[in-house]
Amino acid sequence: xxxxxxxxxxxxxxxxxxxxxxxxxGYTPSAISQQLGGLERSxxxxxxERVGRNVxxxxxxxxxxxxxxxxxxxxxxxxxxxxxxxxxxxxxxEVSVYESVAVTLLxxxxxxxxxxxxxxxxRTRQLEVEPALEAVAAGTIDVAFTLDYAHAPMSQRAGxxxxxxxxxxxxLVVPDDDPITSASASLEAVADxxxxxxxxxxxxxxxxxxxxxxxxxxxxxxxxxxxxPTILRLVAAGAGVALVPGLGLVTPPRGxxxxxxxxxxxxxxxxxxxxxxAERPAVVAVRDALVAVVDDLVDxxxxxxxx
Amino acid sequence: xxxxxxxxxxxxxxxxxxxxxxxxxGYTPSAISQQLGGLERSxxxxxxERVGRNVxxxxxxxxxxxxxxxxxxxxxxxxxxxxxxxxxxxxxxEVSVYESVAVTLLxxxxxxxxxxxxxxxxRTRQLEVEPALEAVAAGTIDVAFTLDYAHAPMSQRAGxxxxxxxxxxxxLVVPDDDPITSASASLEAVADxxxxxxxxxxxxxxxxxxxxxxxxxxxxxxxxxxxxPTILRLVAAGAGVALVPGLGLVTPPRGxxxxxxxxxxxxxxxxxxxxxxAERPAVVAVRDALVAVVDDLVDxxxxxxxx
DNA sequence: AGTACCGTGAAGCAACGCTACATCGAGGAG
DNA sequence: CTCCTCGATGTAGCGTTGCTTCACGGTACT
Numbered sequence: 001x002x003x004x005x006x007x008x009x010x011x012x013x014x015x016x017x018x019x020x021x022x023x024x025x026g027y028t029p030s031a032i033s034q035q036l037g038g039l040e041r042s043x044x045x046x047x048x049e050r051v052g053r054n055v056x057x058x059x060x061x062x063x064x065x066x067x068x069x070x071x072x073x074x075x076x077x078x079x080x081x082x083x084x085x086x087x088x089x090x091x092x093x094e095v096s097v098y099e100s101v102a103v104t105l106l107x108x109x110x111x112x113x114x115x116x117x118x119x120x121x122x123r124t125r126q127l128e129v130e131p132a133l134e135a136v137a138a139g140t141i142d143v144a145f146t147l148d149y150a151h152a153p154m155s156q157r158a159g160x161x162x163x164x165x166x167x168x169x170x171x172l173v174v175p176d177d178d179p180i181t182s183a184s185a186s187l188e189a190v191a192d193x194x195x196x197x198x199x200x201x202x203x204x205x206x207x208x209x210x211x212x213x214x215x216x217x218x219x220x221x222x223x224x225x226x227x228x229p230t231i232l233r234l235v236a237a238g239a240g241v242a243l244v245p246g247l248g249l250v251t252p253p254r255g256x257x258x259x260x261x262x263x264x265x266x267x268x269x270x271x272x273x274x275x276x277x278a279e280r281p282a283v284v285a286v287r288d289a290l291v292a293v294v295d296d297l298v299d300x301x302x303x304x305x306x307x
Numbered sequence: 308x309x310x311x312x313x314x315x316x317x318x319x320x321x322x323x324x325x326x327x328x329x330x331x332x333g334y335t336p337s338a339i340s341q342q343l344g345g346l347e348r349s350x351x352x353x354x355x356e357r358v359g360r361n362v363x364x365x366x367x368x369x370x371x372x373x374x375x376x377x378x379x380x381x382x383x384x385x386x387x388x389x390x391x392x393x394x395x396x397x398x399x400x401e402v403s404v405y406e407s408v409a410v411t412l413l414x415x416x417x418x419x420x421x422x423x424x425x426x427x428x429x430r431t432r433q434l435e436v437e438p439a440l441e442a443v444a445a446g447t448i449d450v451a452f453t454l455d456y457a458h459a460p461m462s463q464r465a466g467x468x469x470x471x472x473x474x475x476x477x478x479l480v481v482p483d484d485d486p487i488t489s490a491s492a493s494l495e496a497v498a499d500x501x502x503x504x505x506x507x508x509x510x511x512x513x514x515x516x517x518x519x520x521x522x523x524x525x526x527x528x529x530x531x532x533x534x535x536p537t538i539l540r541l542v543a544a545g546a547g548v549a550l551v552p553g554l555g556l557v558t559p560p561r562g563x564x565x566x567x568x569x570x571x572x573x574x575x576x577x578x579x580x581x582x583x584x585a586e587r588p589a590v591v592a593v594r595d596a597l598v599a600v601v602d603d604l605v606d607x608x609x610x611x612x613x614x
Numbered sequence: 615a616g617t618a619c620c621g622t623g624a625a626g627c628a629a630c631g632c633t634a635c636a637t638c639g640a641g642g643a644g
Numbered sequence: 645c646t647c648c649t650c651g652a653t654g655t656a657g658c659g660t661t662g663c664t665t666c667a668c669g670g671t672a673c674t
Contacts, residue, residue, distance in 0.1 A: 001310075001382065001386060002309065002310060003308075003309060003310055004631090006385075017651070017652090018651070018652060018653095019650085019651060019652085027631095027632075027633090028632075028633060028634080029651075029652065029653085030632080030633075030634085030635095030652085030653070030654085031631070031632055031633080032652095033652060033653055033654085034631075034632085034653085034654090035631080037653085037654095038630095038631095043386060043389065043390065043398070044390075044395070044397045044398045045389055045390055045393040045395070046393070047389075048652095050639095050651095050652075050653095052639090052640055052641070052651090053639065053640040053641065053650065053651045053652070054640090054651065054652085055651080055652070058393075059392045059393075060389045060390070060392045060393040061389075063388050063389045063391075063392045064385055064386075064388070064389040066388075067381065067384065067385030067388060067389075068385065070381065071378065071381050071382060071385060074374065074377065074378050074381060075308065075378060077374065078313075078371055078374030078375065078378060079308060079350060079371075081370050081371070081373075081374060082350065082352055082354075082367045082368075082370045082371040082374075083350065083351075083352055083367070084370075085366045085367045085370045086352040086353070086365075086366075086367040088351070088352070090351045091350070091351045311662090324620070324621090325620075325621060325622095326619085326620065326621080334662095334663075334664090335663075335664060335665080336620075336621065336622085337621085337622070337623080337663080337664070337665085337666095338662070338663055338664075339621095340621060340622055340623085341622085341623090341662075341663085342662080342663095344622085345661095345662095355621095357620095357621075357670095359620090359670090359671055359672070360619065360620045360621070360670065360671040360672065361620065361621085361671090362620080362621070
């Protein structure tokens with residue numbers, strides 16, 4: 001009975017089918033099937049039963065899964081404790097980033113870590129918020145960037161902790177030649193404009209619609225584009241206005257003006273990590289570095305505004 | 308970081324040296340060294356440090372060992388729980404027997420189990436009491452027969468449970484033509500005889516000496532022999548008298564008489580097993596079968612005495 | 615200095631774990 | 645009912661792992 005087998009069993013229990021578990025863990029279905037077969041052979045207890053063309057856990061299998069979760073987190077807790085007394089920041093950390101976060105936070109994070117902890121390797125992957133949280137829980141990802149919108153609070157799951165990095169306030173972005181010239185404006189002032197927004201299925205796009213509705217109008221979304229640099233270009237070209245979070249505005253292109261919203265709404269940028277690995281020196285280093293990066297960013301923005 | 312690596316690390320921590328751990332787990336030292344090397348490589352944390360020609364755990368290693376114990380028992384608890392809901396008695400159980408127990412209890416145990424649970428395989432090994440307890444704790448042995456003498460109480464260890472099977476009373480065994488003809492006698496009556504006894508280093512031989520001393524004399528041990536059938540033969544041949552536990556007397560040879568001791572002393576026959584596996588159906592089956600065997604044995608002896 | 619012994623590394627070999635591919639069997643669509 | 649899809653599972657093959665054997669370096673004990 002190996003750790004690997006328990007991991008696979010747990011994943012099958014979670015996903016429901018072997019193919020899904022295989023995909024989630026990055027194996028072929030055959031590998032999962034063989035490992036679980038080996039588990040059944042070594043213990044002499046049937047763990048799966050075929051039902052139709054699917055597979056289902058037996059009572060014994062469910063009982064094993066119940067313990068497997070604790071076991072896997074205990075294992076990681078053990079490793080964390082060990083690394084903690086060793087105290088060295090090294091090894092490799094798997095990070096997942098979310099689109100708009102990548103440019104603004106990831107790059108300075110990597111720069112800072114390269115200086116402070118040269119023995120720490122960071123590998124990154126791009127994932128949506130929900131898959132990222134699943135990957136964190138499964139152990140594929142160590143640290144995930146996530147977003148929390150007021151209208152779509154992030155799902156919580158057992159064994160995963162979060163820390164908030166910053167409150168990312170949305171601003172109204174208009175073309176240079178827009179009639180609105182004040183430093184701030186109410187959303188109602190642009191109720192009849194055409195909007196450029198990320199796709200509504202994403203939480204970012206959803207946030208825009210929710211904000212407009214609570215301001216009393218349904219936005220006319222003329223263009224659905226998922227990355228903020230392009231959105232800003234479209235605004236500059238006069239295709240419409242956009243509601244863009246601060247992180248999308250660190251280097252605004254020419255031709256646009258940023259206008260504060262009078263009753264602003266925001267999202268919180270968070271990182272998620274397993275509670276069992278929260279105190280790993282490497283994870284602590286990433287977290288600390290990120291907080292420092294965010295501090296720099298806020299200071300920089302403050303300084304820029306002052307100038 | 309695998310279970311195997313944790314097991315090996317724990318054994319090294321327990322035994323102090325790599326060779327000892329290797330011997331205890333049935334591997335070569337090289338295997339242990341390589342596995343622990345792999346552990347250090349995969350975690351990036353040094354677990355061992357060379358000191359002289361030995362090796363010592365680092366702080367990180369000790370921390371890991373602290374968790375490893377819990378992890379391994381959790382793993383077994385998981386397996387136990389799973390098998391328990393499955394409810395089937397199958398698989399293989401490793402049993403260790405102690406010399407005198409083997410004939411009397413092991414054979415009827417195997418016979419009974421073969422009938423009641425044909426899918427259960429029993430493998431046996433002969434081990435002294437202390438090594439057996441260690442093997443139980445280490446997981447090499449599932450069920451160990453052990454003896455508990457009043458003068459040498461069995462060492463207790465964490466995670467290992469015991470159940471007493473029977474109180475095994477010592478009797479005096481004399482040749483047929485011995486002057487003692489009564490059904491019972493005091494130890495003092497044989498103070499000046501020559502004794503045949505198991506070696507004093509064993510707890511059985513020690514028990515004999517302690518009993519004689521508390522009766523006020525130092526026994527003259529003329530022959531040190533470690534198995535009871537031979538001892539009985541020697542008694543029959545007139546080489547001396549012996550103090551023999553009941554289990555050594557189920558089939559006494561010709562030429563000897565069994566005499567009860569007036570202030571009898573005894574040992575308790577126990578079985579030891581890991582607490583985490585106490586409720587495994589297979590372990591439960593062995594335990595239950597043994598209790599039944601002992602019941603039969605006592606009944607049979609009672610019946611024999613009555614006849 | 616000699617010797618016994620512990621830990622480690624290199625070579626070799628069996629077993630393991632994975633992928634790719636084929637097969638079986640169960641639904642679902644026509 | 646038949647075709648087709650899809651999930652699970654075997655089989656062959658290949659790279660890797662994990663062990664043993666053997667040899668070596670280094671330390672302590674005599």
